[in-house]
Amino acid sequence: MDPFKNRRWVIILIIISVGIIFSFRLLYIQIINNEWSERAEKISLSSENLQPPRGFIYDRNNNLLVGAATLYDLYILPIAIRKKDTNLICDLFKLSKAEFEEILYEASSGYNVPYKASVFISSITQLEHAKISPFIGQIPAIFAKSKVDRGYPLPIASHLLGYIRRIDEKQYEFSRKSGDFFYSKNDFIGITGLESQYEKYLRGKRGSINYLKDFAGNKKETIDKTPAKAGNSLYVTIDTELQILGEILMSNKIGSIVAIEPSTGEILAMVSAPSYNPTLLTGKNFSNEFKILKENDSLKPLINRPVYNDKYRPGSIFKLVQALIALDEKVITPKTGFSCNKSIIGCHDHESPSSLLKAIKHSCNPYFFQVYKRIIMKNSKGNIFQASREGLQNWENKVKLFGFGSPLGIDLPEEKSGFIPNVKFYDQWYGEKRWAFSTIYSNSIGEGEIGVSPIQMANLAAIIANKGFYYTPHIIKKIEDKELKKKFQTKHFTNISEDNFNIIINAMNEVVNNGTGRNARIDSIEVCGKTGTVENKNFNDHSVFISFAPRNEPKIAIAVYVEYGTWGSKWAAPIAGLMMEKYIKGRLSEKSTNKVRRIQEAIILDKNTKF
Amino acid sequence: MKNRNLSIWKNIDKPLILLYFVLSVMGYLIMYSSSFKGGELPHFFFNTIYGKQLIWIILTILMGLFALIIDGNFIKNSSYYLYGFVLILLIVVLFMPPIKGARSWFYFSGFSFQPSEFIKLGLSLAIAKLLSDVGSKFKDFKTKLKAFLLIMIPSILIAFQPDPGTMLVFSCFIFVLYREGLSGNFLLIALFTILIAIVGIFLKASNSIFYIGQFPLSGNLFFGFLLIIGFVFSFLIIRYFVLPRYRKQKIRSLIFISILGLSISGGINVVYDSIFKERHRTRFQIMFGIKEDRKGAGYNIYQALSAIGSGESFGKGFLKGTLSNDKYKHVPEQNTDFIFCVLAEEWGFIGSLFFIILYLATLIRIITISERQRSKFTRIYGYCISSILFFHFMINIAMVIGLAPVIGIPLPFFSKGGSAILSFGLMIFLLLRLDAERKVVLR
Numbered sequence A: 001m002d003p004f005k006n007r008r009w010v011i012i013l014i015i016i017s018v019g020i021i022f023s024f025r026l027l028y029i030q031i032i033n034n035e036w037s038e039r040a041e042k043i044s045l046s047s048e049n050l051q052p053p054r055g056f057i058y059d060r061n062n063n064l065l066v067g068a069a070t071l072y073d074l075y076i077l078p079i080a081i082r083k084k085d086t087n088l089i090c091d092l093f094k095l096s097k098a099e100f101e102e103i104l105y106e107a108s109s110g111y112n113v114p115y116k117a118s119v120f121i122s123s124i125t126q127l128e129h130a131k132i133s134p135f136i137g138q139i140p141a142i143f144a145k146s147k148v149d150r151g152y153p154l155p156i157a158s159h160l161l162g163y164i165r166r167i168d169e170k171q172y173e174f175s176r177k178s179g180d181f182f183y184s185k186n187d188f189i190g191i192t193g194l195e196s197q198y199e200k201y202l203r204g205k206r207g208s209i210n211y212l213k214d215f216a217g218n219k220k221e222t223i224d225k226t227p228a229k230a231g232n233s234l235y236v237t238i239d240t241e242l243q244i245l246g247e248i249l250m251s252n253k254i255g256s257i258v259a260i261e262p263s264t265g266e267i268l269a270m271v272s273a274p275s276y277n278p279t280l281l282t283g284k285n286f287s288n289e290f291k292i293l294k295e296n297d298s299l300k301p302l303i304n305r306p307v308y309n310d311k312y313r314p315g316s317i318f319k320l321v322q323a324l325i326a327l328d329e330k331v332i333t334p335k336t337g338f339s340c341n342k343s344i345i346g347c348h349d350h351e352s353p354s355s356l357l358k359a360i361k362h363s364c365n366p367y368f369f370q371v372y373k374r375i376i377m378k379n380s381k382g383n384i385f386q387a388s389r390e391g392l393q394n395w396e397n398k399v400k401l402f403g404f405g406s407p408l409g410i411d412l413p414e415e416k417s418g419f420i421p422n423v424k425f426y427d428q429w430y431g432e433k434r435w436a437f438s439t440i441y442s443n444s445i446g447e448g449e450i451g452v453s454p455i456q457m458a459n460l461a462a463i464i465a466n467k468g469f470y471y472t473p474h475i476i477k478k479i480e481d482k483e484l485k486k487k488f489q490t491k492h493f494t495n496i497s498e499d500n501f502n503i504i505i506n507a508m509n510e511v512v513n514n515g516t517g518r519n520a521r522i523d524s525i526e527v528c529g530k531t532g533t534v535e536n537k538n539f540n541d542h543s544v545f546i547s548f549a550p551r552n553e554p555k556i557a558i559a560v561y562v563e564y565g566t567w568g569s570k571w572a573a574p575i576a577g578l579m580m581e582k583y584i585k586g587r588l589s590e591k592s593t594n595k596v597r598r599i600q601e602a603i604i605l606d607k608n609t610k611f
Numbered sequence B: 001m002k003n004r005n006l007s008i009w010k011n012i013d014k015p016l017i018l019l020y021f022v023l024s025v026m027g028y029l030i031m032y033s034s035s036f037k038g039g040e041l042p043h044f045f046f047n048t049i050y051g052k053q054l055i056w057i058i059l060t061i062l063m064g065l066f067a068l069i070i071d072g073n074f075i076k077n078s079s080y081y082l083y084g085f086v087l088i089l090l091i092v093v094l095f096m097p098p099i100k101g102a103r104s105w106f107y108f109s110g111f112s113f114q115p116s117e118f119i120k121l122g123l124s125l126a127i128a129k130l131l132s133d134v135g136s137k138f139k140d141f142k143t144k145l146k147a148f149l150l151i152m153i154p155s156i157l158i159a160f161q162p163d164p165g166t167m168l169v170f171s172c173f174i175f176v177l178y179r180e181g182l183s184g185n186f187l188l189i190a191l192f193t194i195l196i197a198i199v200g201i202f203l204k205a206s207n208s209i210f211y212i213g214q215f216p217l218s219g220n221l222f223f224g225f226l227l228i229i230g231f232v233f234s235f236l237i238i239r240y241f242v243l244p245r246y247r248k249q250k251i252r253s254l255i256f257i258s259i260l261g262l263s264i265s266g267g268i269n270v271v272y273d274s275i276f277k278e279r280h281r282t283r284f285q286i287m288f289g290i291k292e293d294r295k296g297a298g299y300n301i302y303q304a305l306s307a308i309g310s311g312e313s314f315g316k317g318f319l320k321g322t323l324s325n326d327k328y329k330h331v332p333e334q335n336t337d338f339i340f341c342v343l344a345e346e347w348g349f350i351g352s353l354f355f356i357i358l359y360l361a362t363l364i365r366i367i368t369i370s371e372r373q374r375s376k377f378t379r380i381y382g383y384c385i386s387s388i389l390f391f392h393f394m395i396n397i398a399m400v401i402g403l404a405p406v407i408g409i410p411l412p413f414f415s416k417g418g419s420a421i422l423s424f425g426l427m428i429f430l431l432l433r434l435d436a437e438r439k440v441v442l443r
Helices: A007-032 A035-044 A085-093 A097-108 A126-136 A169-177 A193-197 A240-249 A283-296 A315-328 A356-362 A365-376 A384-400 A423-430 A437-445 A454-465 A498-514 A572-585 A590-601 B002-011 B014-034 B049-068 B072-077 B079-093 B115-132 B141-160 B164-170 B173-179 B184-206 B219-241 B244-275 B278-287 B299-311 B340-371 B376-400 B418-436
Strands: A045-050 A064-076 A118-125 A142-151 A164-166 A188-190 A207-213 A219-226 A234-236 A255-261 A266-273 A469-471 A476-479 A491-493 A528-534 A542-549 A556-562 B106-108 B111-113 B209-212 B215-218
Touching (some): A007 A035, A007 B173, A007 B340, A007 B376, A035 A045, A035 B299, A045 A219, A064 A097, A064 A283, A085 A097, A118 A142, A118 A283, A126 A142, A240 A255, A240 A266, A240 A572, A240 A590, A255 A454, A315 A356, A315 A365, A315 A384, A315 A437, A315 A528, A356 A365, A365 A384, A365 A437, A384 A423, A384 A437, A423 A437, A454 A469, A454 A498, A454 A542, A454 A556, A498 A528, A542 A572, A572 A590, B014 B049, B014 B340, B014 B418, B072 B079, B079 B106, B111 B418, B115 B141, B115 B164, B115 B376, B141 B173, B164 B376, B173 B184, B173 B376, B184 B219, B184 B278, B209 B219, B219 B244, B299 B376, B340 B376, B340 B418, B376 B418
Antiparallel strands (some): A045 A207, A064 A142, A164 A188, A207 A219, A234 A476, A255 A266, A255 A556, A469 A491, A528 A542, B106 B111, B209 B215
């Protein structure tokens, strides 16, 4: 009847074949091939690092030195920009159309994609944020995210504390290579000072959050979360009040102060002048300020002089080391006397150095020329070249036990070694057996080739205060609950007898009471010290003073170095005296307070300042 | 009259009702999930996308129940009027403001109405009416021309909107015409054309170069070359193996097919180079897997396939999708053209397979119903809606699973859009009504 009735089978067949093709295709996509579900994970899953808050830094009395400040980053989401927003944004941030286009371009190219927000202005302060927040509320394409930066309650100890900065490519690659995967490219890392030294404690432990995102990258649902662990706080040995006084005293000067507690090696204050306000190196102004400090300031305020500047000649304070070695070598006795023969080496007028005590008290140069000669030429039998070699070798070994010529191992980065000239050095300079004592005698009074860092000078004061040993100077007191490292609890001995130290201490006491160091005297406290005046040929001499007090059971040992400050007694001695008074007594007398003001007002930045 | 109305319930096709019901419920659940943003239900449920969809479904069922009491004759007799009425709407809609670049919608107070969805119903009725009329024989050229015109007029109007997806659906009537006596050669030619077109576009898109000896030939020239060799080879076969009396006829069709093949492949060359825009070319290149453009033209399909693939065997569960629903929206157009992604992601391969079987069952059920009719009108009408649904299903799913280039076309009973829900629903209800009369009417 209907000739085409069977054609339905053709149609049904076509329909079924399409169904079968689809089924196999779906079987392939959904079950056989995992590629698409893996891609789906990439599309829908995302994870975010949770930044741990950085540990704080407290001083020895639990006063906060480094805390936190809240800053804001402004983000822009290019796809959410409406037409009218362009003008609003340009007005708000005082941008030209072209600059705005540039920002948009950057937010949409490279690593950035238009449907993801990216930072376009970073690290504005809370105050700046408060000003613009009502306006950015009207622009959905822009929002602010708060973040925590370093905050400094007091503008002190910048060198010691150091600063943090966004990790650069080199550091990033380096940390990756050394198996440390903590950092992402936007992270901050400690660059100098304690921030760098204790980076691993301060930075804490990163957390992470895995979440499902929508097409625009917005976080929609959290899958799992590991919270971040805050960094450990550091407790340091610094005494804030002493540090403040030190920075006041060193204002408008170039140089260092280092104060150590001899009985522990803890650093009580470490001043590097000129200094800078640590707040400058935070937030959005970092790069500008850094550039100014690094490149535009001839006084190089970023350098941490106490550990980094090891080219300082110690001057007369080195006579103490010479005397101790000579006593130990038994080439002199306390009663040994020499004449102050100014034809050998220059000196000032003073009573005859008829004993070691008098020689130290008046810092007699010819006397120590002779002392050094006896140390070096102890074995005077052979030829003088050979004798000098042997003597110098022996002397170098002894000097090195005082912590000179190599880094002490303080817990600050970039500690320099200083330099104690040795046989090899003179051989290279003059040739083997072409030098003798007469070539190297300026070492006798701490001039010549000797290089010492201020921390090493302070350590010398600590050694004498301890009568023969020192603990490695350090700044860390404790890291939350972790105890101090053994390294800082080991005594380092000079192997020179206590008796010999008593002789020197006696002389140093005399220096302060009646000699060149009278400016360091403190009422009712016995102070021991030694001045140094480091000769400069065409400029003012450097003013140096090392000291400790009280004489019995010393609480503080200190070294002060004022560049171009002329005599040691002029600036370094009174500064040391005031510091010790403050630390031991807890306060300054009225007389001393006036003295502080006077010193604070003195400007010694020029190499030829007239006094 | 009353008796007849009551008898509808007895004579109505229960399997199709069930299939329609299951498809609608499943479709609504998927649609709900696709538009789900997470969180609690909003206070104004009926203002939401899925709220509106529910209104449309309820409206469809109400109108469908109304359709069940219309007299079959009335339906048949008003076919042309309905067709004409929708044609007028199709003309008027061209003067409406465009939405997303197409003038396809009437828009009033939150609801939009798309006449091109209803022309499918109108056209089905009109074709059924035309071919079933006593005295019209499909063999006549006049009838063929009329049928052709009935299809072409709305196609052209829709081309003006423009809405290429819907236009493409009209080609489904070739099945209906085939069932009613159109030469099977047309179907073969169509298949042949599609095959040559696919190969031709593939060769163009991939910029393939072949070597014959030392001569480099671009893909299409090589393809033409192969066609000619095939032609010569076939010619020789006919020359030596076919009995002389059939030879002439065979050679004639061979020549026809060869010329068709060459002209299609040549035509594609021209169209691909000068008519296609770069984005079309990219679309084909992505479809053939020659190019992967995740962020640009290939974004939709990449995201869609990822969502489907992530469903794996058993899916993530209802409302638990993480790519394709409105909460995450990694798949664009997830509640309209790409709605299948939601199903595949949340219900997995098992769900997808169930869906395909359900759809095929519905299509075959409609064909079965059509074939049992004594009324030619009902049979043709049944074939019309079966073909329409099949084309929608085929094109939409093929596109979503990456077997066809991206063509905007809804998935019946699933995609968001009231007009489509109503139109496809009424198609089914009218068939149910006409089928229920099969024993009563003898035409």
